[in-house]
Amino acid sequence: MAGQKMLKFVSRGRQSPDKRSAAERSEDFDEIYQAFAAVKAEEQASRCSQCGVPFCQTHCPLHNNIPDWLMLTAEGRLEEAYELSQATNTFPEVCGRVCPQDRLCEGNCVVEFSGHGAITIGAVEKYVTETAWEKGWVQPPKPRGAERSESIGIIGAGPAGLAAAERLRRKGFQVVVYDRHDRAGGLLTYGIPGFKLEKHVVARRIESFEEAGIVFRLNCEIGKDVSFADLRSRHDAVLIATGVYQARDLGGPGSGLPGVEKALDYLIASNRKSFGDAVPEFDEGRLDAEGKHVLVVGGGDTAMDCVRTAIRQGASSVRCLYRRDRENMPGSQREVANAEEEGVIFEWLCAPRAFSGESRVTAMKAVRMRLGEPGPDGRRSPEEAPGSEFLLEADLVVKALGFDPENLPQLWDAPDLETTRWGTVKADFRSKMTNLPGVFAAGDIMRGASLVVWAIRDGREAADAITAYVDQRALAAGMAAE
Ligand SMILES: Cc1cc2nc3c(=O)[nH]c(=O)nc-3n(C[C@H](O)[C@H](O)[C@H](O)COP(=O)(O)OP(=O)(O)OC[C@H]3O[C@@H](n4cnc5c(N)ncnc54)[C@H](O)[C@@H]3O)c2cc1C
Numbered sequence: 001m002a003g004q005k006m007l008k009f010v011s012r013g014r015q016s017p018d019k020r021s022a023a024e025r026s027e028d029f030d031e032i033y034q035a036f037a038a039v040k041a042e043e044q045a046s047r048c049s050q051c052g053v054p055f056c057q058t059h060c061p062l063h064n065n066i067p068d069w070l071m072l073t074a075e076g077r078l079e080e081a082y083e084l085s086q087a088t089n090t091f092p093e094v095c096g097r098v099c100p101q102d103r104l105c106e107g108n109c110v111v112e113f114s115g116h117g118a119i120t121i122g123a124v125e126k127y128v129t130e131t132a133w134e135k136g137w138v139q140p141p142k143p144r145g146a147e148r149s150e151s152i153g154i155i156g157a158g159p160a161g162l163a164a165a166e167r168l169r170r171k172g173f174q175v176v177v178y179d180r181h182d183r184a185g186g187l188l189t190y191g192i193p194g195f196k197l198e199k200h201v202v203a204r205r206i207e208s209f210e211e212a213g214i215v216f217r218l219n220c221e222i223g224k225d226v227s228f229a230d231l232r233s234r235h236d237a238v239l240i241a242t243g244v245y246q247a248r249d250l251g252g253p254g255s256g257l258p259g260v261e262k263a264l265d266y267l268i269a270s271n272r273k274s275f276g277d278a279v280p281e282f283d284e285g286r287l288d289a290e291g292k293h294v295l296v297v298g299g300g301d302t303a304m305d306c307v308r309t310a311i312r313q314g315a316s317s318v319r320c321l322y323r324r325d326r327e328n329m330p331g332s333q334r335e336v337a338n339a340e341e342e343g344v345i346f347e348w349l350c351a352p353r354a355f356s357g358e359s360r361v362t363a364m365k366a367v368r369m370r371l372g373e374p375g376p377d378g379r380r381s382p383e384e385a386p387g388s389e390f391l392l393e394a395d396l397v398v399k400a401l402g403f404d405p406e407n408l409p410q411l412w413d414a415p416d417l418e419t420t421r422w423g424t425v426k427a428d429f430r431s432k433m434t435n436l437p438g439v440f441a442a443g444d445i446m447r448g449a450s451l452v453v454w455a456i457r458d459g460r461e462a463a464d465a466i467t468a469y470v471d472q473r474a475l476a477a478g479m480a481a482e
């Protein structure tokens with residue numbers, strides 16, 4: 001039973017790990033939150049009420065067994081806490097850092113509902129897993145039983161592809177992961193900036209996957225370097241986990257001027273610089289915000305990452321324009337607060353209309369918006385306030401309006417591959433199989449731009465579905481041979 005260690009939420013308040021001061025953290029790309037000390041992690045975990053119906057667990061996409069690993073942490077039984085936590089999550093140290101906990105586990109914590117402040121679930125998850133790495137409890141995902149001869153090809157080394165790779169390798173399959181980038185990790189490596197997720201955290205996982213025998217074929221773009229048909233013939237099953245990369249455009253007069261840039265180009269360049277790579281577009285100034293007046297358009301996580309990157313690059317001013325208000329923005333409120341502390345100015349209810357400049361952008365014409373009647377999705381749609389035009393100085397404009405899927409059937413010369421009307425790859429909700437036999441899909445390319453934790457869940461489920469498919473085929477072949 002939970003015993004005296006738990007239920008301390010009445011006497012102990014919620015405390016997050018310390019955050020570095022805005023002045024200090026604006027100077028580098030290191031994570032902004034410090035680690036919990038052991039005593040603090042135990043103390044915070046002991047606030048859990050061990051309630052009968054843990055809504056935190058229900059609202060975690062991985063259904064992590066949160067109350068149990070909180071109790072084990074409170075009791076100092078960290079190795080057991082880690083074992084339990086990693087049983088449902090391939091990257092607990094990543095989720096502890098980047099999940100929007102306020103919308104998932106912590107937002108549904110019963111202690112939060114009672115007005116005492118949610119348990120700091122994400123921070124404890126990070127602490128437990130970091131301790132596991134330190135103590136050497138994290139082992140490469142080697143096969144638990146015999147090696148299997150069947151080979152699985154995974155397109156995309158983001159969290160969906162990697163989660164599937166780990167689970168399939170543990171089952172003994174020969175796993176090959178293909179990625180067009182030179183480093184694995186997908187958006188964990190090249191999208192999300194280091195101040196949210198330091199890159200060594202991703203790299204050490206990938207190293208342990210390699211040690212377990214997972215093969216990475218990097219700088220290899222399916223549809224260009226290897227055809228999709230060829231890939232299918234090489235493997236017993238294929239998983240499409242390519243994410244969504246087609247940036248939505250701003251449009252409007254002048255939106256094609258140099259200096260109006262795509263969010264991911266900007267973030268990838270910054271992440272590459274942090275790796276020490278030569279990045280001509282950055283070195284020549286195109287994707288470097290230093291000394292510039294920067295306008296970022298959008299209200300999601302990507303926009304928040306862009307504004308905070310610009311601050312760290314030494315921009316003269318950084319403004320974020322979003323057409324709805326603060327309450328209706330899709331990005332995390334925690335990240336908005338962090339950005340404000342670092343000096344970002346938010347222009348709520350504001351939208352761009354045109355861009356001007358001779359050889360490159362120098363100004364944006366913007367308008368004020370107001371919220372009208374709720375649309376079919378229940379959200380009040382923004383409409384332009386008449387006569388509200390105004391000018392903003394701009395040396396760099398970053399478009400962070402979200403992403404759509406690339407046209408895979410066309411790019412891969414695979415017209416039979418079914419997609420949805422949004423362009424995502426159509427896969428059976430449960431089996432994750434597409435309409436092509438032996439071809440599965442997971443992560444953003446299947447569900448649309450989403451979250452790391454959902455990509456992990458999809459990847460794990462796809463791995464189980466692939467195993468069932470390969471087993472059934474082997475069984476059918478055996479029966480036919482008899
Ligand atoms: C800037 C930014 C910040 C974000 N911040 C957060 C956050 O804080 N918290 C959160 O939970 N989520 C966040 N997200 C969302 C999250 O990163 C994604 O939902 C998640 O990474 C999706 O995982 P995935 O494996 O499906 O795709 P990805 O991570 O996109 O990985 C797909 C991989 O496929 C590769 N690929 C694509 N096409 C091919 C091809 N033809 N051949 C070979 N390889 C190919 C790509 O190079 C890439 O490595 C953020 C997203 C962005 C863009």
Ligand code: SF4
Binds near residue numbers: 062099
């Ligand atoms: S994986 Fe995300 S949602 Fe689930 S417990 Fe961890 S931080 Fe919360």
